[in-house]
């Protein structure tokens with residue numbers, strides 16, 4: 001390994017001597033990957049192929065000690081740092097240009113305590129593995145709807161999922177985390193230890209350090225009554241109005257989504273998705289109106305294992321396609337907002353793009369954490385997806401135009417995990433993500449990360 005050009009937190013380049021890098025490499029149990037290594041191109045990749053960054057070093061910790069070494073090394077040399085869990089950030093914040101990536105993907109341990117209904121999972125775990133392990137004991141907690149998404153980024157931003165209406169956000173089910181802070185210390189953070197920091201971690205994103213493991217509360221979850229019902233696009237307005245009325249009168253055990261998509265045979269359709277967690281007969285009764293509204297093109301709702309539901313969307317968002325995303329929180333779905341979404345979707349720029357309403361509310365309203373959008377009843381997620389990088393401008397424009405048109409009908413808040421790209425979704429979107437909690441989060445940031453080492457994220461600036 002030769003001398004290495006690296007980017008610092010100030011955004012300027014400096015050179016690390018070969019001996020310094022070698023000593024760092026020898027201090028780690030896990031690999032340290034540099035641009036000269038064969039594995040470098042794979043190591044720098046993230047899920048969204050629209051993100052193409054070249055870090056100077058990628059450290060893959062094998063345990064907590066490696067994370068502490070990596071954080072100390074970055075601190076000592078003032079390196080720009082990105083922390084990567086499942087690599088699913090739309091904005092690609094898990095990889096930086098020129099700095100050090102701390103890639104948690106080797107830390108995948110999961111231990112379920114079936115008696116106390118708890119699980120401890122390391123910072124590189126993805127939801128597919130998490131659900132598989134917890135469901136082996138008939139347990140689960142709210143988690144992301146794509147098995148390839150990391151538990152880390154999703155939980156730290158809040159965490160929507162099919163169990164949300166009943167059990168709250170993923171972060172509402174956190175019991176504690178092991179966190180390596182900017183001073184290189186590992187702290188066990190919970191309601192009783194560093195409770196202020198615990199509040200901030202649950203919604204404050206990756207601003208406060210590297211989480212080496214998460215401990216969650218689990219719930220008994222058996223087969224669920226779940227799936228999609230598809231209606232023709234010609235009925236889109238009526239179907240979304242029906243969805244609005246149905247979901248606003250919904251039951252504690254039912255979480256619902258609705259979206260517009262293009263099928264593989266190029267038909268535009270409306271999809272209404274449900275997940276009922278409770279006695280199946282009662283679920284059948286509750287979801288009957290979804291099946292009865294109009295004449296469905298397809299009714300895929302059926303009892304299924306929770307793990308089957310969790311992989312239902314798997315093929316809709318494959319890794320290494322091009323993506324761009326924006327969102328709005330809504331307190332209600334107005335007729336005007338429906339008209340705008342439907343009319344805009346009629347001229348969607350890519351058949352892979354999907355706008356959908358994700359239900360908030362229920363238990364998601366109750367937590368007391370840094371997640372700032374408890375009063376919202378829906379998150380309207382606008383995901384553009386395409387294959388040819390040369391077409392990016394067109395698809396990004398389609399998304400931005402829809403987002404702009406919907407602004408008057410939204411709360412003004414956005415979900416920290418859905419912010420599109422740093423270069424254009426700058427400071428005002430970050431304020432919109434943390435809302436009225438921003439100042440309290442900035443004070444916590446000043447206390448635990450005064451030099452803003454963890455800045456390659458939806459960044460909260462230290463005060464002063």
Ligand SMILES: Cc1cc2nc3c(=O)[nH]c(=O)nc-3n(C[C@H](O)[C@H](O)[C@H](O)COP(=O)(O)OP(=O)(O)OC[C@H]3O[C@@H](n4cnc5c(N)ncnc54)[C@H](O)[C@@H]3O)c2cc1C
Nearest residue numbers: 085086087088089093094123145150152153154160206211
């Ligand atoms: C296909 C797809 C489906 C999704 N579905 C959902 C969904 O159902 N519900 C939902 O709420 N969101 C969903 N999301 C959004 C998701 O929450 C974010 O993309 C989230 O950032 C993914 O976490 P990650 O660990 O995979 O991301 P990464 O790209 O690895 O990390 C993103 C950021 O999280 C922080 N971070 C990651 N790991 C750590 C760690 N160990 N310690 C400290 N900070 C860390 C860092 O700041 C990092 O920049 C989805 C995203 C995709 C692409």
